[in-house]
Amino acid sequence: MTPDPLPTFKGRIGRTLDESEPHFPVRPHPGDDAPNVVLVLMDDTGFSQLGCYGSDIDTPNIDALANNGLQFTNFHVTPLCSPTRASLLTGRSQHRVGMRSVSNHETGFPHQLGHISNHAATMAEVLKAQGYATFCAGKWHLAPTNDISSAGPFDQWPLARGFDRFYGFLEGETDQFYPELVVDNHHIEPPATPADGYHLSEDLVQQLLRMINDSKGVRPDRPFFAYLPFGATHAPHQAPEYYLRKYRGRYDEGWDVVRQRWYERQLELGVTSPSTQLAPRNPGVEPWEELPSAHREFACRLQEAFAAFLDHTDDQIGVFVDGLRSMGQLDNTIFVFLADNGASQEGGPFGVMHEMKFFNGVFDSPEDLIDQVEEIGGPHSHTNYPWGWAQCGNAPFKWYKQNTHEGGVHVPLIFHWPAGIDHEQDGTLRKQFVNVSDITPTIYELLGIAAPDTYNGFEQLPITGSSFASILNAADAPATNTLQYFEQFGSRALIAQENGTWWKAVTRHIKGQPFEDDRWELYNLSEDQSECNDLADTEPDQLESLINRWWGEAEIHGVLPLDDRTIELFGSRLDDHSPHPTHRRYRYQPPMSPIPSQAAPSPSGRLWDMTARINCGENDEGVIYATGNENSGLTVFVQNSRLVVDYNAFNDHSIVESEITVPPGESVLSVKVARTSSTTGRIDLAVNETVCGTIELPFMMRMISSIGASVGRDHGSAVSARYTAPYEFTGELHELVIELGKRTATETQTTAKAEMSRQ
Numbered sequence: 118m119t120p121d122p123l124p125t126f127k128g129r130i131g132r133t134l135d136e137s138e139p140h141f142p143v144r145p146h147p148g149d150d151a152p153n154v155v156l157v158l159m160d161d162t163g164f165s166q167l168g169c170y171g172s173d174i175d176t177p178n179i180d181a182l183a184n185n186g187l188q189f190t191n192f193h194v195t196p197l198c199s200p201t202r203a204s205l206l207t208g209r210s211q212h213r214v215g216m217r218s219v220s221n222h223e224t225g226f227p228h229q230l231g232h233i234s235n236h237a238a239t240m241a242e243v244l245k246a247q248g249y250a251t252f253c254a255g256k257w258h259l260a261p262t263n264d265i266s267s268a269g270p271f272d273q274w275p276l277a278r279g280f281d282r283f284y285g286f287l288e289g290e291t292d293q294f295y296p297e298l299v300v301d302n303h304h305i306e307p308p309a310t311p312a313d314g315y316h317l318s319e320d321l322v323q324q325l326l327r328m329i330n331d332s333k334g335v336r337p338d339r340p341f342f343a344y345l346p347f348g349a350t351h352a353p354h355q356a357p358e359y360y361l362r363k364y365r366g367r368y369d370e371g372w373d374v375v376r377q378r379w380y381e382r383q384l385e386l387g388v389t390s391p392s393t394q395l396a397p398r399n400p401g402v403e404p405w406e407e408l409p410s411a412h413r414e415f416a417c418r419l420q421e422a423f424a425a426f427l428d429h430t431d432d433q434i435g436v437f438v439d440g441l442r443s444m445g446q447l448d449n450t451i452f453v454f455l456a457d458n459g460a461s462q463e464g465g466p467f468g469v470m471h472e473m474k475f476f477n478g479v480f481d482s483p484e485d486l487i488d489q490v491e492e493i494g495g496p497h498s499h500t501n502y503p504w505g506w507a508q509c510g511n512a513p514f515k516w517y518k519q520n521t522h523e524g525g526v527h528v529p530l531i532f533h534w535p536a537g538i539d540h541e542q543d544g545t546l547r548k549q550f551v552n553v554s555d556i557t558p559t560i561y562e563l564l565g566i567a568a569p570d571t572y573n574g575f576e577q578l579p580i581t582g583s584s585f586a587s588i589l590n591a592a593d594a595p596a597t598n599t600l601q602y603f604e605q606f607g608s609r610a611l612i613a614q615e616n617g618t619w620w621k622a623v624t625r626h627i628k629g630q631p632f633e634d635d636r637w638e639l640y641n642l643s644e645d646q647s648e649c650n651d652l653a654d655t656e657p658d659q660l661e662s663l664i665n666r667w668w669g670e671a672e673i674h675g676v677l678p679l680d681d682r683t684i685e686l687f688g689s690r691l692d693d694h695s696p697h698p699t700h701r702r703y704r705y706q707p708p709m710s711p712i713p714s715q716a717a718p719s720p721s722g723r724l725w726d727m728t729a730r731i732n733c734g735e736n737d738e739g740v741i742y743a744t745g746n747e748n749s750g751l752t753v754f755v756q757n758s759r760l761v762v763d764y765n766a767f768n769d770h771s772i773v774e775s776e777i778t779v780p781p782g783e784s785v786l787s788v789k790v791a792r793t794s795s796t797t798g799r800i801d802l803a804v805n806e807t808v809c810g811t812i813e814l815p816f817m818m819r820m821i822s823s824i825g826a827s828v829g830r831d832h833g834s835a836v837s838a839r840y841t842a843p844y845e846f847t848g849e850l851h852e853l854v855i856e857l858g859k860r861t862a863t864e865t866q867t868t869a870k871a872e873m874s875r876q
Contacts, residue, residue, distance in 0.1 A: 145248035147340060147564065152536065153450040154244065154342045154560055155441075156205070157434060160198060160256065160351035161518060163460030163510030164527050166427060171383035171512065173367070173375075174424045178435030179531065182454055186533030187589065188545050190388045191646075193612070194458055194553040196518055196525035196605040198289060199258050201457040201553055202346065206239040206259075206278075208557025208568070208582040210674035212604070213237070217676075219289055221262045221715060222686040228675050231261035232273035238572040240557050241279030244342045247566055250332040254325035255285045255346035262288060262715035271302050280344070284324040288713060290823055291348055293317045293355040293426075294496040295746060295833040297711060297825060304710040306832060311496045316357055318349055322433045326440040333444060345437065349430040350423060352461065352472050352501035354494060360425035361494045368420045371405030371413060372505035373398075379512050387546055389513055389646070396515035396524075396647045401466045402505045412467060415483035415490060419468040419502040422494030423510075448535040451563060453556060456528035460510035462517035464501030471499045473749050474767045476820045496834060499748055513647045521603040521610035521623055523648055532589065537563065543592035550596045550612065550619065554582030562586045581674065602670040607632060607681035611667040612642065619643045622663035628681045637664055705742075705853045707829035707846075717744060717826035720751050721819045724858025725790040727753065732783050733848030740844045741786065742853060743831035745822035750836035753788050754844065755779055760786050760802050760809075763837035766816050770837070773812035775802050791858075792817055828853055 128140030165171040169180040169188060194201045199219040200211035207214050214237040215230030223231040233239065241251040253275045260273035265287040275283035284300050291297050294311040298304065309315035322345070329341055368375055376395065383389035398404070405413065434454075441447040469475040470486045470493065492498045507517050511524035518525050530551065532538070561568060562584040570577055583598040596614065603610040607626030612619065619642040624635040639653040639660040653660050671677050703718050718725065729741050735758065743752040750765045760775040779786065787803035798817030802810035824833055827843075829850050835842035 145246060146338070147247045147249060147566075149338060150449075151340045151564065152534065153340045153446055154240075154249075154564075155450055155452045156344045156346075156556075157437075157452070157454045158202070158205070158255070158344070158346040159430070159454075159456040160347060160349060161458060161461040162350050162427070162456035162528065163507070163512075163524070164514065164529060165379045165383060165512040166350075166460065166510045167529055169386065170388050170529050171379040171386060172510075173379070175428045176431040178431050178438060179454060182438070182452065182533045183531045183545060185535065185540070186452070186531055186538060186545065187540060187547050188388070189530035189532065189547045189549075189551055191548050192455065192528060192530035192551045192553075193526045193601065193603075194456070194528055195603065196458050196520055196608070198351075198457045200605075202259055203233050204554045204582075205455075205556055206241070206344075207233060207237040208240075208554055208561070208580045209237050209578055210554060210581050213578055213581065213675040216259070217604075217680070218606070218683075218686070220259055221289070223261065224680065224682075224686065226678065226680070228677075229680070233259055233278065234578070235573070235575045236578045238569060238577060239279045240560065241275075241342060241344065242572060243279070243561070243566070243568060244564075245279050245281070246569070246572075247564075248339065250336070250339050250341040251280045252325060252328040252332075252341060253280045253283045253285065253344040253346075254321045254328070255344070256289070256291075256348050256351075257283070257285060257287045257346075258289050260287055262713065265713050266716040267304055267710040267712075268716075269302075274302060276301055282328045284328075285321060285346075286348070288715065288823065290351050290353070291317070292353060292496075292499070292746065292824060292833070293348060295824070296348070297713060297833075314357070316355075316429070318347055318430050318433045319436075321345065321347065322437045322440075326437065329440075329446075330444070333446070347430055350427050352463065353499040354419070354422040354426045354501065355496070355498070356422065356425035356429045356494050358495070360429045361422060363428065364421040364424045367424065368417045369413075372402070372416075372420075372509045373405045376509040376512050379509065383513065392644045393513055393646045394649045395513045396649055399504060399508050399515055399517075402508055403466075405505070409484070411487045412483045415487055416468055416503050416506065418490045418493045419464070419500055420506045422498075422500055423502050423506065425494055450534065451537065451560060452533040454529070454531040454533070455553070455556075458518045459514070459520075459525045459528060460507040460517055461501060462504055462507055462519065464503050464507065466504050468503035468506075469501050471748055471767055472501050473499060473818075473820055473822055477818050479767075479816075497747065515648060516625065519605055519608075520625055521605055521608040522625065523646065525605070526603055526610075527646075538589050543590070547588055547592060549585065549588050549594070550598055550601070550614070551585050552582065552598050552601045555585050555598050556582070558582045558584040559586050600666070600670070602667055602674065602676065604671070604676050604679075606683055607635075607679055609635075609667060611663050611670065613663060613666060617643075620659060620663060621648070622660055622667065623648070626681060628683065632679055639663070701857045703855045705828045705855075707850050709828045711832045712826045712828075714744070714821075714823055714825040718855045718857055719821060720744070720790040721817070721821060722857060723792055726856045726858070727788045727853065729753075729786045729853045730783070730851040731755075731779075731786060731846075731848055732851065733779065733781065735781050737846070737848035739846030739848070740827070740829065740831045740840070741846055741850060742826065742828055742855075743836050744824075744826035745836050746824045747834040747836065749818060749822045750824070751790070751821065752831055752836035753786075754837070754840065755786075755846065755848070756839065760788075760804055761839070762788055762800055762802065762812075763839065764800060764812075764814055765836050766814070766818055769816070771800070771812055771814050772837075772839075773800055773802060773810045775804055775809040777804055777807065777809045779804055
């Protein structure tokens with residue numbers, strides 16, 4: 118018997134139409150009254166930085182969501198972006214789904230795959246299977262960064278993980294004025310420039326509204342799932358000039374006075390309990406009044422830029438909410454707003470004008486940078502604020518992003534759903550403990566769906582989060598999650614409820630120190646949410662019990678082996694286990710899309726050797742190859758019939774020009790960049806094998822930029838002031854080959870240091 122060619126066909130096929138019965142398969146549909154689902158995710162936004170959580174930063178649109186919905190005051194996440202995103206979208210432990218750290222690397226262990234395990238379907242995948250339209254606009258950072266170029270593979274890009282449409286960026290950060298954008302499965306240029314008024318946050322919101330309108334305009338019956346993970350407020354802190362001017366002078370009183378005021382406002386609002394103290398300054402945070410005047414002025418401008426960035430983002434959230442309201446979709450939309458971790462410590466003790474310079478081990482003092490303060494927050498800067506303002510943003514807690522203390526993991530959560538939440542009776546505050554892994558099972562329960570046992574042929578891991586749907590309309594309902602572990606780079610914590618008391622055991626691991634030497638602290642969170650009164654010495658049995666329970670949870674959730682490696686892992690794409698067999702030799706032929714920095718050959722190691730075969734006339738010119746942007750980078754171009762290299766080390770330009778002309782016709786152009794010491798280098802030029810230019814580099818960058826490379830043009834802001842981007846090469850670029858020399862272990866580690874720090 119011939120096998121049925123259409124096994125899903127349920128009708129009958131006869132010789133004629135009269136002898137046959139048609140069958141029309143029914144596509145899944147969640148029902149006419151099914152609510153939409155929106156997740157809005159902020160990046161590196163601390164517990165106190167929103168107006169409704171205590172700050173004086175203007176966030177009226179977010180505050181309105183809280184005032185008309187539910188505001189959670191005891192919400193916890195992981196201390197880092199990719200792990201939180203993995204847990205948020207799957208409802209499972211970040212370690213169990215393969216995202217112990219950022220997606221930039223894999224370690225060969227199941228808890229760090231560099232992507233979400235296929236055994237853990239995302240919310241987008243589950244809702245799409247139920248008939249939802251699914252859209253994402255913003256930061257992804259859940260695909261291996263080796264795989265985010267136009268070469269793919271695309272199996273962990275948003276469209277492969279359940280989203281119908283995607284508009285945003287795939288890396289951990291991007292320039293807000295010159296972003297590296299992806300639409301669906303291909304890279305694009307930004308639609309405008311800062312001169313045109315462009316800013317990424319505005320673009321993301323407009324694109325997401327377009328996706329929703331496109332869907333609702335044709336299929337008004339179909340609900341949508343929209344995921345809006347902003348690049349804000351991750352560094353670089355960049356905002357339009359109007360917002361920067363708005364905050365001039367706002368923080369001249371300094372972080373001690375401002376943090377105290379925000380804390381007092383938290384007590385008034387009820388988002389912090391009266392028994393919670395304001396934690397003392399973290400180590401390295403100096404008393405404001407003891408800082409030199411240049412330090413204070415520089416730090417204030419950096420905080421102003423952050424506030425402007427957040428304020429501007431709030432306005433875009435307002436645009437998005439108004440768009441949903443005008444569609445008639447807001448009331449029946451489950452709208453969840455949250456942050457991925459606490460405020461960032463990556464600006465160091467003084468803050469940074471250019472984060473990449475800081476990551477190169479160049480520590481400019483505020484006195485050296487004070488004449489550049491007018492550029493802070495604009496396209497010519499890549500700033501992050503100092504520890505003092507970061508701790509202010511985490512008030513009343515101590516420590517920061519990357520730490521398992523409350524400053525790293527205790528952040529805002531707002532739940533808004535007019536059709537499903539009655540906040541008039543029980544108020545808007547919810548003080549129950551909730552973890553990021555609890556959001557997905559809560560959504561599933563509200564929608565009346567179950568996570569599948571298998572998806573796309575993959576047996577599914579169990580959901581580990583606990584639905585908190587029971588507390589949405591019952592302020593006094595008990596917490597549903599009463600045991601939660603935390604781990605990041607060897608720092609660990611466990612929160613557990615026992616006999617009505619909430620306990621936390623926590624240790625801040627020092628890299629390289631034996632794990633058994635870590636000192637554990639113990640806190641009674643029911644009375645001391647800011648972890649000020651360590652009970653380790655007075656309650657040793659309680660501490661030992663919690664530590665033992667942490668190890669048990671670590672076994673269950675795949676946390677082991679403990680791994681405190683950070684910078685070492687960012688050199689993995691050049692190791693022997695790299696998935697790319699040609700990872701030391703790259704051959705390019707235009708036209709090509711921009712190449713993300715993690716997938717591009719970096720001229721920061723021992724040797725970078727570029728050879729270009731071209732055909733040009735006497736008047737042809739333009740960029741052959743460029744990487745980075747106006748703040749730091751390297752560009753190779755032909756101008757006035759000369760081969761030119763501009764090595765832009767944070768606006769200190771080393772420029773070498775060939776002593777001979779590039780003749781008309783076919784030519785071979787060569788550029789060799791070599792490291793001559795740990796900090797210096799040399800560039801040699803050759804035209805048709807004739808060496809014709811040399812320059813010594815007084816400083817050779819080990820981390821150039823978060824902006825990637827381009828072939829035959831310079832995308833984004835121009836690396837060199839000698840041209841205007843994109844300055845496309847007007848001749849023929851037949852082929853460009855870049856070969857990398859073998860790095861030493863030390864060079865690999867120092868180059869990778871910046872990659873880790875900027876995530």
